[in-house]
Amino acid sequence: MVATPRYVFGPVTSRRLGVSLGVNNVPYKTCSYSCIYCQLGKTTNLTVERRVFYDWRDVVGDVVRAVNEFRGRIDYVTFVPDGEPLLDKNIGLEIRKIKESVYPRVAVITNSSLLHLEDARMDLLEADLVSVKIDAVDENVWRRINRPHPKLSLSSILDGVKEFAKSFRGVLITETMLVDKVNADAAIMERVASFIKLINPAKAYISIPIRPPAEHFARPPSPEKLVEVYEIFRKMLGEGKVELLNTPEPPPPSAHGSPEDWILSTASVHPIRLEHALNSLKAISEDPEELIAKLEAEGKIKIVEYAGSKFIVRCFEKRK
Ligand code: SF4
Structure with missing residues (x-):
């Protein structure tokens, strides 16, 4: 029986990425945010320090073995760990080595909070697809929904996202989580959609909490509110550029290993x-x-x- 490697999970079926092999490159709940809707629970290690957590050879080795095992059945190798993937100082090197070894498409799902740092932006340029989180562009709303590390500044992050969008040659997508009575308001979302328009993503995804959140009060908005926000995005960004992620995820492919x-x-x-x-x-x-x-x-x-x-x-x- 083949044991499941330490740094990869899945493959899982993702609505955005198809069949995705997950890479878990940071320890549990090591994050720069402690989002009220986080499906992993409250952040236990709130940090903005980029550092080495694991030996990059071990991470790459696990990914290469898994890609070989599932050859032809994986659409993306996706860095979507138990926290913020860019906190891993080795992520750029890991992406490069994975691509050199097994040529998969690589995606990174980031909360965007470290994009004011040039080294983090450079690391992300190695990816084929990057998803950036934009839940709010108003300081007070951002603090309520994402509960950021005190050293973070929203205006620097938004400037970093714009800077990254200018230089990135892969597929850029955005994700906006709507939480009732926190950011699911027309005026707040008008401003979010205006910002997203500036960075011109291939697609802007609007999601709602569909799995158990960190805080019980992080509830999805009403269907009427969801449609209202969708229309705001559609008018701002154009038909075909907006998608709702408000249904349960598809079942994962068959389990494997132990x-x-x-x-x-x-x-x-x-x-x-x-x-x-x-x-x-x-x-x-x-x-x-x-x-x-x-x-x-x-x-x-x-x-x-x-x-x-x-x-x-x-x-x-x-x-x-
Ligand atoms: S950024 Fe992601 S991992 Fe971090 S707290 Fe928010 S939802 Fe959880």
């Missing part, structure tokens, strides 16, 4: 629907229900109900 490692590594990066996990695990486990009950009893996962669905959430207390 069933326990698969469920723990996949759930460590985002809560996974219980029904999807049970279906995927059928490929490698004789009794997926029993496995999930065992992991729950051992305190490695918990089952959480949110918006009418059950999710498996990873418990990290004992994680190194």
Whole structure:
């Protein structure tokens, strides 16, 4: 039986990226933000210091092995870790080495907060697709929704995003999370859409919390509000440039390797629907229900109900 590597998870099916092999290049909840809607829970290591967390050879080695194993079935290798991927000082080197070794398309999902730093922007130029988070362009709204590290400045970040957009030759997309009574307001979103227009992304995605959030008050807006915001974006950016991410994600492809490692590594990066996990695990486990009950009893996962669905959430207390 092949053990699941330490720094990759999935592949998972992503609505933006197709079949995506995830790369987890920073330790759990090491982030420059502590977003109220974060599906990983509250940030435990709030930092803006870019540093080396792992040996880049180990990260690249895991990715190369997994890409070879799933050859032809992966659309993107995606840096979408348990925190902010650009906090990893080696990310540019890792992207370059992965591309030199196995030629996949590489995506990075960033919260944008380090784009005022030239070295972070340079590292990102190595990617084929970059998704930047733009939840707010008003200081007070940004502080409420993203709860940034005190050293961060919104105006510097927005200047950094513009600077990056000018030099990036890959596919740039944006993601805006709407939270009821926080940023899902027409006037606030007019200003967000105006900013996004300046950077001219291939697509602007509007999402809502569909998995259990860090704070119970981070609720999705009403369908009417969602349509209102969509229309604001559509008028500002043009038909075909805006997409809603407001439906549950598609089920992941079949599980592989050790069933326990698969469920723990996949759930460590985002809560996974219980029904999807049970279906995927059928490929490698004789009794997926029993496995999930065992992991729950051992305190490695918990089952959480949110918006009418059950999710498996990873418990990290004992994680190194
Ligand atoms: S949603 Fe992303 S940026 Fe926000 S706290 Fe979670 S990991 Fe950090």
